[in-house]
Amino acid sequence: MRIHQFLFTCAFITALASTGTAQPKETLLIGPGDLLQVDVLDTPELNQSVRVMDAGTIPLIVGADVLVSGQTPEAAARKIESVLLDGRFLLHPHVSVSITEFATQKVSVLGEVKSPGAYGIATSRSVLEVLTLAGGLNDIADRHIMIERRATRERIPYFVSNSPAVALESVISVGPGDSIIVPRAGVVYVLGDVARPGGYTMTDNEAQISALQLIARAGGTNHSAVPSGARLMRKSVGEYTETALPLSAMQKGRKPDVPLQADDVIWVPFSYLRSFGAQGSGILSSIGSATVYRF
Numbered sequence: 001m002r003i004h005q006f007l008f009t010c011a012f013i014t015a016l017a018s019t020g021t022a023q024p025k026e027t028l029l030i031g032p033g034d035l036l037q038v039d040v041l042d043t044p045e046l047n048q049s050v051r052v053m054d055a056g057t058i059p060l061i062v063g064a065d066v067l068v069s070g071q072t073p074e075a076a077a078r079k080i081e082s083v084l085l086d087g088r089f090l091l092h093p094h095v096s097v098s099i100t101e102f103a104t105q106k107v108s109v110l111g112e113v114k115s116p117g118a119y120g121i122a123t124s125r126s127v128l129e130v131l132t133l134a135g136g137l138n139d140i141a142d143r144h145i146m147i148e149r150r151a152t153r154e155r156i157p158y159f160v161s162n163s164p165a166v167a168l169e170s171v172i173s174v175g176p177g178d179s180i181i182v183p184r185a186g187v188v189y190v191l192g193d194v195a196r197p198g199g200y201t202m203t204d205n206e207a208q209i210s211a212l213q214l215i216a217r218a219g220g221t222n223h224s225a226v227p228s229g230a231r232l233m234r235k236s237v238g239e240y241t242e243t244a245l246p247l248s249a250m251q252k253g254r255k256p257d258v259p260l261q262a263d264d265v266i267w268v269p270f271s272y273l274r275s276f277g278a279q280g281s282g283i284l285s286s287i288g289s290a291t292v293y294r295f
Contacts (some may be wrong), residue, residue, distance in 0.1 A: 031151035033103025150177030186262025195219025
């Protein structure tokens with residue numbers, strides 16, 4: 001029994017040690033134009049400082065070209081070891097690769113941030129840190145942003161949550177040469193007999209808004225409004241289609257709320273006499289002059 005306990009304890013300690021020494025995954029990849037330092041253990045004559053070519057390859061001293069773009073330095077070192085071994089240049093090659101100079105030391109932040117531009121970073125930083133360098137998102141930014149990797153041109157969608165716990169747990173890294181695009185949030189319109197008719201940006205945490213939420217933002221319907229005659233106009237294939245919106249029943253809880261899409265238009269008529277004959281084309285023509293609110 002004691003032997004089994006001893007073996008179990010040893011296995012447990014080994015597992016803890018291996019967990020504690022686990023190395024974080026490398027996120028900064030090699031790209032064209034980067035300057036690499038390639039060192040071959042015990043064979044200094046094969047050491048070299050070499051810049052990655054536009055094709056993503058580096059020429060080795062032994063005459064072979066190795067594709068390293070899009071690889072981590074560790075993965076590039078393993079590929080070079082394979083070339084040296086397969087070409088019978090060395091029997092037991094041990095190679096290390098490090099990035100000594102990036103082709104660009106800046107990350108580009110474009111779109112709806114307070115200070116768009118290129119910001120210098122020497123190594124990978126979290127997307128939240130980079131957005132902070134640009135002053136953070138502005139009032140009309142969509143929280144669904146896009147990150148483009150310099151080395152691979154991979155495009156990664158990322159959601160900048162307004163919840164601190166979610167935002168800090170789901171952060172990804174951005175490296176030199178990467179680009180961040182922050183699009184503008186969609187706009188929805190409410191026109192007619194409401195307190196503050198106009199356009200409203202979809203700037204809540206999920207970049208979504210419902211019909212009742214939009215009416216609430218607009219200060220609610222006026223006493224002279226006829227919410228039972230409300231209409232929803234939605235753009236489809238470049239043209240608006242018009243449907244009845246049971247706003248009165250929704251306000252009374254008899255009908256479910258309706259989620260809106262960017263560019264949707266809600267029309268709340270005045271009295272029956274004043275709204276009689278109102279056409280969709282006439283309603284849509286007033287969108288261009290509508291005030292856009294950012295809340």
